[in-house]
Amino acid sequence: MQNISMRRLLAGAALTILPFGAMAADLEVTHWWTSGGEAAAVQELARIFEEQTEHSWVDGAIAGSGSTARPIMVSRIIGGDPMGATQFNHGLQAQELVEAGLMQDLTEVAEANGWRDSINPVSLLDACTFEGRVYCAPLNIHSPQWMWTSLAAFEKAGIEPATNWEELKAAAPALREAGILPLAQGMQGWQTALLLYAMISGIGGADFYNQVFAERNEDALNSDTLKNIFAEYAIARDLASGGNLSDWNMATNRIIEGTAAAQVMGDWAQGEFALAGKTAGTDYGCHIGLGGEPVIATGGDAIYFPVNDDEAVTEAQRALAQVILSEEAQVAFNAAKGSLPVRGDIDLAEVNECTQAGLETLKAGNTIPTIDLVMSSDSRGQIEDLTAEFFGSSLSAEDAHARFVQIVQSEM
Amino acid sequence: MAHSGPPIRLFQNWSAKLAATPMILTALVVFIGCSLWTVVYSFTNSRLLPRLDFVGLAQYERLWSTPRWQVSIENLAIYGILALVLTLAIGFLLAVLLDQKIRFEDGFRTIILFPYALSFIVTGVVWQWILNPDFGLQHIIRGMGFSGFTFDPLNNPDLVIVALLAAGIWQGAGLTTVIMLAGLRGIDEDVWKASRVDGIPAWKTYLFIILPMMKPVFATCIVLISAGIIKLYDLVVALTRGGPGIASEVPAKYVYDYMFGNQNLGQGFAASTMMLAAVLAIIIPFALFRMGRKRHV
Numbered sequence: 001m002q003n004i005s006m007r008r009l010l011a012g013a014a015l016t017i018l019p020f021g022a023m024a025a026d027l028e029v030t031h032w033w034t035s036g037g038e039a040a041a042v043q044e045l046a047r048i049f050e051e052q053t054e055h056s057w058v059d060g061a062i063a064g065s066g067s068t069a070r071p072i073m074v075s076r077i078i079g080g081d082p083m084g085a086t087q088f089n090h091g092l093q094a095q096e097l098v099e100a101g102l103m104q105d106l107t108e109v110a111e112a113n114g115w116r117d118s119i120n121p122v123s124l125l126d127a128c129t130f131e132g133r134v135y136c137a138p139l140n141i142h143s144p145q146w147m148w149t150s151l152a153a154f155e156k157a158g159i160e161p162a163t164n165w166e167e168l169k170a171a172a173p174a175l176r177e178a179g180i181l182p183l184a185q186g187m188q189g190w191q192t193a194l195l196l197y198a199m200i201s202g203i204g205g206a207d208f209y210n211q212v213f214a215e216r217n218e219d220a221l222n223s224d225t226l227k228n229i230f231a232e233y234a235i236a237r238d239l240a241s242g243g244n245l246s247d248w249n250m251a252t253n254r255i256i257e258g259t260a261a262a263q264v265m266g267d268w269a270q271g272e273f274a275l276a277g278k279t280a281g282t283d284y285g286c287h288i289g290l291g292g293e294p295v296i297a298t299g300g301d302a303i304y305f306p307v308n309d310d311e312a313v314t315e316a317q318r319a320l321a322q323v324i325l326s327e328e329a330q331v332a333f334n335a336a337k338g339s340l341p342v343r344g345d346i347d348l349a350e351v352n353e354c355t356q357a358g359l360e361t362l363k364a365g366n367t368i369p370t371i372d373l374v375m376s377s378d379s380r381g382q383i384e385d386l387t388a389e390f391f392g393s394s395l396s397a398e399d400a401h402a403r404f405v406q407i408v409q410s411e412m
Numbered sequence: 413m414a415h416s417g418p419p420i421r422l423f424q425n426w427s428a429k430l431a432a433t434p435m436i437l438t439a440l441v442v443f444i445g446c447s448l449w450t451v452v453y454s455f456t457n458s459r460l461l462p463r464l465d466f467v468g469l470a471q472y473e474r475l476w477s478t479p480r481w482q483v484s485i486e487n488l489a490i491y492g493i494l495a496l497v498l499t500l501a502i503g504f505l506l507a508v509l510l511d512q513k514i515r516f517e518d519g520f521r522t523i524i525l526f527p528y529a530l531s532f533i534v535t536g537v538v539w540q541w542i543l544n545p546d547f548g549l550q551h552i553i554r555g556m557g558f559s560g561f562t563f564d565p566l567n568n569p570d571l572v573i574v575a576l577l578a579a580g581i582w583q584g585a586g587l588t589t590v591i592m593l594a595g596l597r598g599i600d601e602d603v604w605k606a607s608r609v610d611g612i613p614a615w616k617t618y619l620f621i622i623l624p625m626m627k628p629v630f631a632t633c634i635v636l637i638s639a640g641i642i643k644l645y646d647l648v649v650a651l652t653r654g655g656p657g658i659a660s661e662v663p664a665k666y667v668y669d670y671m672f673g674n675q676n677l678g679q680g681f682a683a684s685t686m687m688l689a690a691v692l693a694i695i696i697p698f699a700l701f702r703m704g705r706k707r708h709v
Contacts, residue, residue, distance in 0.1 A: 071672030074460065096460035096675070187655050244545070244567040246655065378459065381674030385480045385658060392569050392657015403479075 025312035027084035030060035032069035037271020041337035082306030091372025104305035120344025140339035143296035152258035164291025184260035185240035189384030202289030270338025286354035299370030454681035471682035503588025536650025569659035595629030
C-alpha cells in the first residue's frame with residue numbers, strides 16, 4: 001500500500017517538474033476524419049505522437065466531409081486563429097495559404113529526416129514544395145479509382161461476381177430481380193464526380209485522363225471516347241436509381257450488408273470493411289479502375305502547420321511533422337485507414353490483397369495526378385455541381401458532356 | 413435681446429447624438445462599408461484571398477449562365493412566395509382558433525410556439541427523419557394498410573421544395589400565430605359587440621372588419637417572415653444539402669459554397685451582391701413610400 005502511494009507521489013512530483021524541463025505544448029490538430037475507420041486511424045496517430053514526444057494532441061475533428069471542414073479551417077487560418085496543425089488534401093487546396101506566408105516552413109525537418117529519399121512517389125513531396133521550400137508533411141496515399149463489390153450480393157442473385165464495369169452492367173437485371181441495388185452511389189457532388197473521374201481513367205486510360213485534365217486537349221475533350229464515357233455515366237445513373245443514398249459510408253454499408261452489389265469509392269472504404277470485420281476476397285472484392293485500366297491517382301492527405309507565434313507550439317509542430325513520416329506512424333495509421341503509406345522503404349508484412357494490389361500498381365508506376373493537382377477548387381466545384389445535377393435529374397449525356405467540356409476549357 | 417437667428421440644428425440634442433455615434437459608426441463601417449467592399453471585389457477575379465485584379469462583369473456573366481444559380485433563384489422564388497402566403501394564412505387561422513376562448517389555451521399556445529424554439533438545424537434533422545421513406549411518414553402510412561402509398565419528397569427533385577416548405581412553415585408558423593393572437597386580443601371588444609348587434613356572422617367579422625384592423629400586425633409578420641426567407645440556408649443544409657442533385661439549392665448556399673468551398677471569392681461576392689440588390693429592390697421603394705406618406709401627414 002505504502003509503496004503505491006509513494007509512487008503516486010513521485011509521479012505527481014515528476015509531472016509538476018516536467019513542463020519546466022521541456023516545452024510541452026497542446027497541439028490542436030483539425031481534420032475531417034470522422035467515419036469509424038478514419039477515427040480509429042487518427043487515434044493511432046495521436047497515440048504515437050503522445051508516446052514519442054512530450055507534447056499532447058488536442059483533437060479538432062470537424063464533422064462532415066472535406067467540403068464542410070475546409071472552409072472552417074481556411075477561415076480560422078486567415079482570421080488569425082490558427083490551429084496547431086491541419087489536414088488538407090495533397091494539391092492546390094492550400095497553395096494560396098502557402099503563397100501568403102501563412103504556413104510553417106518545414107524544409108529543415110524534411111532535410112534532417114531525408115524525406116526526399118524515403119517518400120515514394122516523390123511527387124507527393126513536390127506537391128508540398130513551393131519555391132524550393134517544404135510546407136507540408138504527406139501522411140498517406142489515397143486512390144479514388146476503386147470499385148468495391150459485395151460477393152454476398154452476387155451470390156444471392158445466383159451469378160458470378162462482377163470483376164469489371166461491363167460485367168456489372170450485364171449483371172444488373174439479375175441483381176434487380178433479386179432486390180439488390182446494382183450500384184450504391186451517394187448523391188453528394190464529390191461522390192458523383194469521383195465516379196466520373198474513375199470512369200475517365202478506368203475506361204479511357206491514364207494517357208486519356210492526362211489529356212483531359214492536365215493538358216485539356218481539345219481533341220480529347222471532344223473525342224468519342226469521352227462521349228462514350230458520358231453515355232456509360234448515364235447508365236451508372238440508372239444502375240444507382242432507387243438507392244436514395246447520400247453519405248459515402250452509408251453506401252459502403254449497403255455493400256457490407258449485401259443489399260447493394262457495387263460501389264465506386266476511394267480506398268478509404270476499406271476502413272469501413274475492416275471495422276465491420278469483413279475480409280477482402282471472401283466478403284468483398286476490389287477492382288482498380290472499375291476493373292479496366294489499373295491506374296491510381298496518388299492523392300491523399302497531408303498535414304500543414306500554420307504559422308504560430310508560440311514557440312512551444314512551433315516546436316510541437318516540428319515534432320509532429322517528424323512523427324508523421326516515422327515508420328511506426330505510417331504503418332499504424334495506414335493499416336487502420338486502409339490507405340497506402342507514403343514511404344517506399346516500409347515493409348508491410350500483413351496487408352490484404354486489395355492494399356497489395358494498390359502497392360503493386362504504385363510500384364509499377366501506373367499513377368495519374370489527382371484531380372486536386374490538375375484542377376482548381378473552383379473548376380472542381382463546378383464539375384461536382386454538374387455531376388450532382390446529372391444524378392438528380394434526367395439531364396442527357398450529350399448535354400452533360402458539353403457542359404463538362406466548357407468547364408474544363410474555362411480553366412485555361 | 414442677444415439671441416440671433418434660430419439655434420444651429422446640428423447641435424440640438426447633442427447628448428443624444430453623441431450617444432448614438434458609436435452605433436452610427438458601426439452601421440457605416442460594418443454594414444455599408446463591408447457591403448461596398450464586397451461589391452467592389454465582386455468585379456475582381458479573387459480566388460481564395462481577395463485581390464484587386466479587375467475583370468469587369470465576368471463574374472456576373474458566369475453567375476447568370478450557371479444552372480445551379482438559376483435553380484437557386486427559382487427555388488427561392490417558389491419557397492418565398494409559398495412560405496409567405498402559407499405562414500400568414502396558417503398563422504392567422506391558428507390565432508383565430510385560439511381566440512375562441514378555448515380551454516387549455518396556454519397549453520396549445522406553448523405547443524404551437526415550441527418549434528420556433530428549435531434551430532433550423534434541429535428542424536432539418538427532425539424532418540429528415542419524418543420524411544425518411546424507410547422510417548417515417550411513408551412507412552407509417554404503409555403500415556396502416558395503404559401499401560401503395562408513396563411520399564418521398566427528399567429523394568424526388570420535383571417534390572423536395574415541399575419538404576423544405578413543410579419544415580420551414582412548421583418552424584415559423586408558431587411565431588406568426590402568437591403575434592397574430594396578440595393582435596386579435598388588441599381589438600376593442602366594442603367592435604365585436606357592434607358586429608354582433610348588427611347580426612354579422614363571426615367569419616365575416618374576422619375577414620372584413622378584424623383583418624383590415626390588423627394591418628400593422630401583418631406588416632410585422634411579413635417583415636419577419638421575409639427576412640427568414642432571404643437568409644434561408646441552414647434548413648437546406650440540414651435537410652437536403654441542396655439535393656437530390658441540385659434540386660433544392662438556394663442563393664445563400666451558393667454564396668457560401670463558392671466563397672469557401674470552391675475558393676472563388678469573386679464568384680461568391682457576385683452572388684451575394686445580387687442578393688443585396690434583390691433586398692434593396694424591395695426595401696428602397698418601401699422606404700420611399702413610408703417617407704412620402706410621413707411628409708403628407
